[in-house]
Amino acid sequence: MQQSKLFTKTKKETPSDEVSKNAEFLIRGGFIYKEMAGVYSYLPLGLRVIKKIENIIREEMDAIGGQEMKTSILQNKEVWEKTNRWDDKEVDIWFKTKLKNDTEIGLSWSNEENFTSILKQYVNSYKDLPIYAYDFKDIMRNEVRSKSGIMRGREFYWKALYSFSKDEKEHNDFYEKMKITYSNIFKKVGIGHLTYLTFASGGAFSKYSHEFQTITSAGEDTIYVSEDNAIAINKEVFEDEVIASLGLEKNKLVEHRGIEVGNIFTLGTNKAESLDLYYTDDKGNKVPAFIGSYGIGLGRLMGTVVEVLSDDKGMIWPETIAPFKIHLLSLGEGEAVLLEAKNVYEKLLASDVEVLIDDRSGISAGEKFADSDLLGIPYRAVVSERSIKENGIELKKRTEEKGKIVSLSELLNLFTSKI
Amino acid sequence: MQQSKLFTKTKKETPSDEVSKNAEFLIRGGFIYKEMAGVYSYLPLGLRVIKKIENIIREEMDAIGGQEMKTSILQNKEVWEKTNRWDDKEVDIWFKTKLKNDTEIGLSWSNEENFTSILKQYVNSYKDLPIYAYDFKDIMRNEVRSKSGIMRGREFYWKALYSFSKDEKEHNDFYEKMKITYSNIFKKVGIGHLTYLTFASGGAFSKYSHEFQTITSAGEDTIYVSEDNAIAINKEVFEDEVIASLGLEKNKLVEHRGIEVGNIFTLGTNKAESLDLYYTDDKGNKVPAFIGSYGIGLGRLMGTVVEVLSDDKGMIWPETIAPFKIHLLSLGEGEAVLLEAKNVYEKLLASDVEVLIDDRSGISAGEKFADSDLLGIPYRAVVSERSIKENGIELKKRTEEKGKIVSLSELLNLFTSKI
Structure with missing residues (x-):
């Protein structure tokens, strides 16, 4: 999925009414x-x-x-009366409502x-x-x-x-x-x-x-x-x-x-x-x-x-339940980067790898890194001028400090053999 | 799935309170x-x-x-008040209930x-x-x-x-x-x-x-x-x-x-x-x-x-939304039939064909046919002494009057090529 089309956005501020x-x-x-x-x-x-x-x-x-x-x-009162669990004195967490004819029903x-x-x-x-x-x-x-x-x-x-x-x-x-x-x-x-x-x-x-x-x-x-x-x-x-x-x-x-x-x-x-x-x-x-x-x-x-x-930067999803397997960041607005990021994205999609591409324009590398840490997708793959110069993609786990350069075919092998 | 293990059973009688x-x-x-x-x-x-x-x-x-x-x-009253759709005079199909602190909420x-x-x-x-x-x-x-x-x-x-x-x-x-x-x-x-x-x-x-x-x-x-x-x-x-x-x-x-x-x-x-x-x-x-x-x-x-x-015998599900593709009936209690039905069932499962096998014992052929018509699974495949004598399985669509004998490999071909 393209992050530029995802309707949600990250927020920097914590909602004041949430303590957890x-x-x-x-x-x-x-x-x-x-x-x-x-x-x-x-x-x-x-x-x-x-x-x-x-x-x-x-x-x-x-x-x-x-x-x-x-x-x-919607629950039938008569059924719960038989087990003595309808009365609010017995069960104090009921939400109850009424049909038009005043029959009580429960949720x-x-x-x-x-x-x-x-x-x-x-x-x-x-x-x-x-x-x-x-x-x-x-x-x-x-x-x-x-x-x-x-x-x-x-x-x-x-x-x-x-x-x-x-x-x-x-x-x-x-x-x-x-x-x-x-x-x-x-x-x-x-x-x-x-x-x-x-x-x-x-x-x-x-x-x-x-x-x-x-x-x-x-x-x-x-x-x-x-x-x-x-x-x-x-x-x-x-x-x-x-x-x-x-x-x-x-x-x-x-x-x-x-x-x-x-x-x-x-x-x-x-x-x-x-x-x-x-x-x-x-x-x-x-x-x-x-x-x-x-x-x-x-x-x-x-x-x-x-x-x-999670850590202090954000969530860390296990691969089994992560919203996506790879967060692919496209850094910088140069044409070579945009083309290569698109190429990597399409190759991953074609290999049935669940990938979110951060293809948003006008967002700094720092912001993209921070968002990626917050979202907590297990792998981060970066396409940038630097990675292109090194003939590859910079791959790191969410839990690792430093990434390493892998070639596109190595990347694809790594994730298709995991499926 | 085995019908003998399905917890629901068919009923002959129509519930008296249902008119549709x-x-x-x-x-x-x-x-x-x-x-x-x-x-x-x-x-x-x-x-x-x-x-x-x-x-x-x-x-x-x-x-x-x-x-x-x-x-x-659960719906927040304040939101619906803004569009003037909270009041029962405006929207008369609300179910409403209350939090412990008496705040009204809606469903x-x-x-x-x-x-x-x-x-x-x-x-x-x-x-x-x-x-x-x-x-x-x-x-x-x-x-x-x-x-x-x-x-x-x-x-x-x-x-x-x-x-x-x-x-x-x-x-x-x-x-x-x-x-x-x-x-x-x-x-x-x-x-x-x-x-x-x-x-x-x-x-x-x-x-x-x-x-x-x-x-x-x-x-x-x-x-x-x-x-x-x-x-x-x-x-x-x-x-x-x-x-x-x-x-x-x-x-x-x-x-x-x-x-x-x-x-x-x-x-x-x-x-x-x-x-x-x-x-x-x-x-x-x-x-x-x-x-x-x-x-x-x-x-x-x-x-x-x-x-x-549907027709007067029961439902007729289109293949795209049927609960199963094939209803496999095992007719009679002879060992040859039981073994062959089991064999066909397992071959279909191994080919990823959605099949319900009527493996219930003590149920007459007539009852199994009637139940199959009621459930309305698109294809009915019968294994019986007769079908075994004819070296095959009797296959018919729910909408057809008469079936024809097909071999197991023909049956598998027919349904695996459909996927």
Whole structure:
């Protein structure tokens, strides 16, 4: 894509109402737009990141047997009354509105009731289970405060998968698989080395739930990390008994701030009982399905990557989720430079390499370098009079201080062999 | 995909509360689920269709210079007050809700205000225009009645593009291009032969707006079609003067029911003036941007395809948007059949052909045929004792009465050469 045609522009100033680093860089880079506190729109560069995260998650969900759907945002009061989660006294983050005939409806803040109602009509026999269903969806939560940029939104884009198993054993097998799937996802988006499977408080059916916590000073949680075996304990269950039951030693655990980038939770049979999702087992008994839930917020994940991988000049995107692979800068207005930059751009495009060319005229080299650092595309390739004199293109990683001259054919080889 | 693992099942009965053909077939086929009147969730088969429609539209929007973003559903009252479209007396389809501090917010029912506010911060000079920005989004409209299945929803998934041009001339050039783009889209999704560019009432800046109307008895509009030059006039502007100005003869126009599957509209400069989207032209004057809007409802498009292309046995999907290309039926429980069906399935998968295999056991051939007709996948391939005896697979189109035996290599050739 040509940067001269991209409708967003970088900003030098940090918006005065933003206190989080993720919002600062994402707004300055033109990745997101703040509609109101906790509500952001994704601009073209930001949407490219979100789509890549979405595709990584979708691939993993499909690989584990997930079936994707797209459930509605508007929610039926009657369904949520059955699980006692309609009343604002029970759930205090509802956004509610009304149909013309005064019927109250709600905006989706979670998906269990939705999914269970949909599946109910298709489940009769034990042969119909297990079912793993998921969707990507805009979720609305009426949070009192929202100051963490895209890390805690009133409106946010998430993936939720629910597992409907025949019994606890079948559930546990899938739950263990999902732990691995989630680890894969966080590795793929580039924060695996900072993300820990974390024991948190459970519910009626399980002693613990499991969070995936990424270490960052911007985190809202306190966790105690055991580096030896790459797990952590959330402060909420950080007790001697718990530490011992996990075979850990208290003095080896290190306190960190963490942000919950995903969670997996054993819900058990309550929801199935309330919403009448029973099946007939092989002995003819009516049995409620055993449910688990598995969530990831995509905006939060994107925000977390910015928090943990940026430097003081700007963002640093991992190649897997970067909006483009290469940022090609055309420096100077000489005809030789313009022609060569265009040539390199077209050769990269023809090789299916995702490239953003900074072809803006009247912008100094210094400004182009600063913008490139802010946008954080993994590789920077510079065409200038100097690079032409040296018969090549100056290539450097966003994380490197100095670049080196490579020939066009070397550049193309490097990036086509990476695909 | 294996049908035995698909969590949806077909239904024989039509839901008693649905009067439209699209909802009947889509619900019976397991493509959609009704949450409440006018609010549907898309189940795996339905979502596959929606995603294909989305990709066709995205490709066309990108080709015409569109830049995709993802705007928020929650809307800021202050922005809409500036264009005098917040008050329920002005716009009577708002869904509204409140933050904890009692601030009123709205749910997106259209996107002009949103887009204009976002772009405002990036537009200063004439060099920054034109901009073509679009998004796919769940839109909420508080309709009094909603009985047309997915053709008129209270919640629906749409694509909206807005063009921000320097002046009316630049706008008109783009507007004409978009007419062709829209025609391409309707051709690609398989309803081009029934869809007419239709003159409808305009606004302050243009005599007409343009709708794309597809002829169907399920339509909500009355249109007058000129077959000779493939255009139509909406009843709302069907007057002698209009007919004459378009060079048409009244007695050659044929009355039809139509459904509006898309519209393109010249908005002019009003919104830019209200929301302060001015730029400095090459003479130093402050000028408001000239705006156009271009919408398509994806669910409505899907519903329209069902209305116009189905028969009494079920749906008939065009290949471009079908959930799968081939429905492979495994008939009978003999080992030879099961092995051969599995073999054909795996060969098709290995060739990247989208195939749904009906591998359900204990289901009669008659039921499998009926389900296949209902689901409407373009090609049906049958493996049975008879087909094995004839050394092949019985292949037929959904629209054909009789199939013919083809060898596995012929089948693979046929579908791999189609990609």
